[in-house]
Amino acid sequence: xxxxxxxxxxxxxxxxxxxxxxxxxxxxxxxxxxxxxxxxxxxxxxxxxxxxxxxxxxxxxxxxxxxxxxxxxxxxxxxxxxxxxxxxxxxxxxxxxxxxxxxxxxxxxxxxxxxxxxxxxxxxxxxxxxxxxxxxxxxxxxxxxxxxxxxxxxxxxxxxxxxxxxxxxxxxxxxxxxxxxxxxxxxxxxxxxxxxxxxxxxxxxxxxxxxxxxxxxxxxxxxxxxxxxxxxxxx
Ligand SMILES: Nc1ncnc2c1ncn2[C@@H]1O[C@H](COP(=O)(O)OP(=O)(O)OP(=O)(O)O)[C@@H](O)[C@H]1O
Ligand SMILES: [Mg+2]
Numbered sequence: 751x752x753x754x755x756x757x758x759x760x761x762x763x764x765x766x767x768x769x770x771x772x773x774x775x776x777x778x779x780x781x782x783x784x785x786x787x788x789x790x791x792x793x794x795x796x797x798x799x800x801x802x803x804x805x806x807x808x809x810x811x812x813x814x815x816x817x818x819x820x821x822x823x824x825x826x827x828x829x830x831x832x833x834x835x836x837x838x839x840x841x842x843x844x845x846x847x848x849x850x851x852x853x854x855x856x857x858x859x860x861x862x863x864x865x866x867x868x869x870x871x872x873x874x875x876x877x878x879x880x881x882x883x884x885x886x887x888x889x890x891x892x893x894x895x896x897x898x899x900x901x902x903x904x905x906x907x908x909x910x911x912x913x914x915x916x917x918x919x920x921x922x923x924x925x926x927x928x929x930x931x932x933x934x935x936x937x938x939x940x941x942x943x944x945x946x947x948x949x950x951x952x953x954x955x956x957x958x959x960x961x962x963x964x965x966x967x968x969x970x971x972x973x974x975x976x977x978x979x980x981x982x983x984x985x
Contacts (some may be wrong), residue, residue, distance in 0.1 A: 752820065758816065759787065759804070759917065759950065763823075765812030766799060766972075773799050774810065775972040788980070789952045795951045801919050805841050806832045818916035818948075833854040834935040837865065840910035841919040846902040848894040848909070850858050854881065855890040858908045860919045864911065873912075884938050896947040899906030900931025904938055911942075918942065925954070958983050 759779065766774040774796050779787070789797045802808040804817055806827055816823040818838040820831065827835070845863045848857050858877035862868040868876070881887050883954050884904040886897075894902050903923060910918060920939065924932040941947065953959065959966055960981050966983040968976040976983050 758784070758818070758853060760816040760946070761804075761813070762815075763813035764800070764803060764810055764815065764841070766796075766808060766810040768904075774803070774970050776813070777969070777972070777974055778813075779967060779974070779977070780860070782838055784946070784948045786948075786962045787950045787965045787967060788963040789950060789967050789969065790954065790956075790959070790984070791969035791975075793803040794971075796972040797969055798921050800950055800969070801841070801921050801950060804917075805839050805919055806835050807841075833865075837913055838916045839919060840913055840915035840917070842903070842906050842921070842923050844922045846894070846899075846906040848902055848905055850869050850894055853891050853893060854886065854897070854905050857894065858912050861909065862912050876912055880911050881905075883911075884908045885934075898931060899927050900934045903927065903931070903935045907935075907942075908939055916948060918947055920949060920951040920953070922952050943982075956980075957983055 761777055761779040764774050764777040765772060777800060789800065791797055799808060804809050804815060807823060810824055810827040812824050814824065817936065820835045820838065852860065855877050858880055859873040862873045862876060881890055884907055886901060886904055889897060889901065894905065897905065923939065924935050925937060939951065940962050963980045966978060966980050967974055968983055
């Protein structure tokens with residue numbers, strides 16, 4: 751269901767257990783209507799799990815999520831709901847997971863072709879524009895393995911953007927990268943933020959959070975311990 755809540759993210763009392771132990775414990779997020787929400791917290795605090803719940807990759811036992819007009823209930827979603835959700839919510843992981851046998855351009859064209867049945871010329875021109883936007887026009891014909899980690903991550907971002915998602919989720923997008931590659935990827939994400947893309951970013955990069963975050967949420971042991979602006983929450 752799509753409505754006025756375009757891009758809005760609301761999490762109400764979300765509870766998720768693993769092996770009988772809560773890994774998310776009554777997590778509620780508000781004030782994330784649009785803009786850039788940054789999730790911080792120690793290793794194991796539940797950041798990735800929360801992000802995966804937002805994309806329907808995890809089943810949760812309690813509470814509910816509304817994201818980009820889709821309502822996710824406890825106990826799992828039907829396949830049509832998940833298909834709809836994933837058209838509107840893109841995700842970028844720490845490991846880029848590009849298709850190694852496809853060119854960079856083909857990687858970016860694939861989901862619009864297969865999922866949205868976009869005609870090949872439209873998918874191609876959309877992919878060309880996106881590769882330009884992430885500064886990789888000259889790599890369109892290359893295989894992913896011939897690119898640096900930072901370049902591969904920018905392809906992964908272009909690939910997610912190709913579905914024109916209302917919300918983008920990033921799970922530590924730079925933690926596998928060296929400082930130079932980190933900054934080239936963060937520049938792309940900051941540009942997206944400036945362009946008005948709603949996103950949730952898990953990162954340990956407080957510099958990025960201070961530049962780009964409209965809202966910062968700190969998790970500890972599966973609970974929200976603080977949320978507010980970057981200056982309120984971060985040291
Ligand atoms: N596949 C799994 N099976 C069992 N437990 C898991 C699994 N994945 C994560 N956990 C547990 O769930 C909790 C939350 O993990 P999660 O990966 O969400 O944390 P995180 O904040 O993303 O940590 P990190 O900063 O290390 O990525 C941890 O206690 C973790 O051990
Ligand atoms: Mg994680």
